[in-house]
Amino acid sequence: MTSQIPNTPSSEQIRRAPKVLLHDHLDGGLRPGTIVELAQETGYSSLPETDPDKLGIWFREAADSGSLERYLETFAHTCAVMQTRDALVRVAAECAEDLAEDGVVYAEVRYAPEQHLEAGLTLEEVVEAVNEGFREGERRARESGHRIRIGALLTAMRHAARALEIAELANRYRDLGVVGFDIAGAEAGFPPTRHLDAFEYLKRENNHFTIHAGEAFGLPSIWQALQWCGADRLGHGVRIIDDIQVLEDGSVKLGRLASYVRDKRIPLEMCPSSNLQTGAADSYAAHPIGLLRRLHFRATVNTDNRLMSGTSMSREFEHLVEAFDYTLDDVQWFSVNAMKSAFIPFDERLAMINDVIKPGYAELKSEWLFQQTASTSGSVGDHA
Template sequence: MSTPAEEYLVPGSTISFNSLPKVSLHDHLDGGLRPATIVELAKRIGLELPSTDPLELGDWFEDSADSGSLPAYLATFDITIAVMQSRENLVRVAREYVTDLADDGVIYGEVRWAPEQHLTGGLSLDEVVEAVQEGIEIGTDDVRASGRSIRIGQLVTAMRHTDRSLEIAELAVRHRENGVVGFDIAGAEAGYPASKHLAAFDYLAKNYFPTTVHAGEGDGLESIRGALFDGRALRLGHGVRIAEDIENERQDDEATYVSLGLLAQWVKDREITLELSPSSNLQTGAVAAWGDELVDHPFDLLYQLGFQVTVNTDNRLMSNTSISRELALLTDAFDYELADHEVFQLNAAAATFLPVEDREDLADAISDGFEALQARSR
């Protein structure tokens, strides 16, 4: 059974962020395991852990990830990936992933993960994708049995530092009728530009398969350019460092006036979605140029300028977070109202890799859900 999600109330109302219908675009499967599950699975394979107490282990992940460095942050995944090397364990982790998101009010999510990292137990690439899809479907049935609904699509991910991206792209397309809705590329960003994976991106484009690319997190504007023009990215994984292309020109008592560089203007005008993950961006140092507190995060700047911002968790275990918590933290930092949060969710719905009719239905479900909650709170 999942641990009950911590409840976060919208300031000045009886509405909880948890009850708001939400869309999750950027959430890693291997970054969302329950600490108790890690303890149990590690014991079966004889894997030594920093602690076998779930609460202490959860604290260890959060403390270790709070490093100010993306490579150090990524090192915490050695443990979670180690317990995800069998079909049984992949099914279980994916099943729990779905129910945990539903407990947080998510009605649609895209789960990203790298099949090439789950082969040491003897499974093939196709078998690991099938195992995760089985877990997703069981979890979806669990949610439906509880009187709720959720839909999950897989984002099959290649690792930037390996040479398997074309093979992983072919895998993703091969499973487009078996739950895979898009392709991603992740891992240490600096030194591994999207241009090194042109064969994969060419293949995906020729097969009309959508991509999101991690960029503008561990590296800057050149990485974002590569994601857009080499990777043909429809969304930017994080993309927060697009703010480096925004210059403050002057400020008076009423407003701050800025100018956008060509790249920032392109991202804004083309409505390329930013998969922002506030807590994670602080942990990895992605926003260090602006400060080390959430109020320093350029999220609000990007929102006020009209960029397509969305709110994500990145890795719920490493950041000890949920989308509801991220929404509450942003509200504390920037005084957002319920209408702002509806915009964030509608932005996310429009950016999903679903067919357009399904995106429209999802947007209607979000608006209807917000309206119903507001009516009940009056």
Template sequence: MTTATQNLLPGTDLALEALPKVSLHDHLDGGLRPATIVELAAEIGYELPAGATDAESLGEWFATQANSGSLVQYLTTFDVTIAVMQTRDALVRVAREFVEDLAADGVVWGEIRWAPEQHLQQGLSLDEAVEAVQQGLDEGVEAARGAGTSLRVGQLVSAMRHADRGLEIAQLALRHRDTGTVGFDIAGAEAGFPPSRMRDAFELLADEFFPVTIHAGEADGIESIRGALRDGHALRLGHGVRLLEDITLVDEGEMTRASLGRIAEWVKDRGIALETSPSSNLQTGAIAAWGDAMEDHPLDLFTQLGFRVTVNTDNRLMSATTLSRELRLVAETFDYDLDDILALQLNAAQAAFLPVEDREALMDTIIAGFEEHA
């Protein structure tokens, strides 16, 4: 979703959109343009929510519905986006526009996650769905480069936690690993659907040395994170904010000491990235145990303790946001400067599902871009 409003780094006239950025946690079905939904819905005769028949009112509806404090309620908004993403042409268009919007936001590497199994209602096969999205991504990259913007993207193929198709979707991801798919994820309702339900899928992926990120520590607690690491062999944690449950803070006069449990220590010591999504984490109640405002988000504490923290959008449509906006909100809340924003981007580049040489080149690109605006 594009925006004409620039997000300035607090205390400066620097637009964050101008800085090279990395997006690791961004859902395809959560990043449609409202105008596109209106047009696609009209083409298939899909009835939009009452009162949300134009792009502006529909965008407002998504933001209002998503701001529920519950992941389960938040996920109901996807009924609308998924409904209009059931044909090849629709998937190509949505994917193409998604990349165009990333380019407009200054993203130079983007990983785009989605669940192909949710897009088969009009007869597409799993492979056809993946191929359609890849075509759209390729077209978006080509269009961006034609406009003078260079970026790369990759698919993260997700399996829905409740659907028991994990092995099938893992095999799908592996079939497309050389044509644009860079990793595997599981998504959907977290509580009650642990990674152990898909252990066979994760064992296959481990055998094939294929990268995995898992939604964990968002709508469920530390045991969910344990399962992501142990059963899912996760290299990154989708959100992961409830890792704070494994950290004890003790006030010692003017100082506060942090004591890390074994899981938190493991995540920190091995540089397992936390894919935080500040606005979304507030909307879904992921940090409700600690508060309901941005200053209550644990990402700054994680940063101070040395965790590999990244900032992401999760769902740009539902949170009415961009990566630049999320970084502005974080900078405003925690008094971050340009060096802090750079550190977050280097964290994300280091955690990208890319070969090490490509990650190093990506970090060089980011550093050069930030130096240009320093």
């Protein structure tokens, strides 16, 4: 019997693989050139660099500080150029195009409407502009031969007092491009329990929501997000590793909270590159996602902020393939996990898995097997 060779994917195969993204911030994924152009159009003069290449480098270096608070400061510049309808439409359309070009077939992209009101837009106008941009980006992607569907998550800010208003907005635009609600911002000092009225409202409306938790702050933030607020998913959730003990003999012991998260199949929106930047993990090889995948948690792979991390879904998977020797089977496992955890109806999730994701990976695996067979046959022929 011939032993099976692990189907380690190449960078090109990873790019072509149908990927699913659940945690991506619209204001964290702008093209540097777009920021420069929008700044010129709107008269924003506070950019640290006006050369797109240098500006991209500045964002990555400024974000690579090991501090979540410093990381969040970089968003002042991106939000500053996202204050008009045209700017929001452009940024959203380019986001859809960029993700589709990277092989993402489904994405949930989040943004905080309250951060785009400085030029006089209303909350409703912000949502409608972003939705228009996503639809335009999907259309352009189709014209380029790519398939993508994007749902918006409306985000409230932990330090502000508009969570209920944003939750009501998310419910109002439900089925009109918005698929759920999120709450974000610095965790320390701003627990999600400050906004229980928003979460209670969403639960009464049978709506979906995720909460940034377990990133800069530890297990208490995860516990609050789940048990007090009732989150469907955890944004990051990387600190659940603090409730998992690896014993000297290699066995693993889960604490009560970690067991609950795994047993309930609560999705973890993990963002490896971002976690390294904010100090939540020391390296890709040491990132908790390796152990969580081995223990069959509902782990997913995400970008968080593509501009600040200089990343993409393909790059995130390339790092994990290198760190953990992942195969196409592993990449598919993460992608199916994410699609199962999306905030669209079950039948639509199932269709994406069965009609798009699984066939896409089957094709890549067949290509890989053909290449390996051809390579082996060639080697044998050379020595015949």
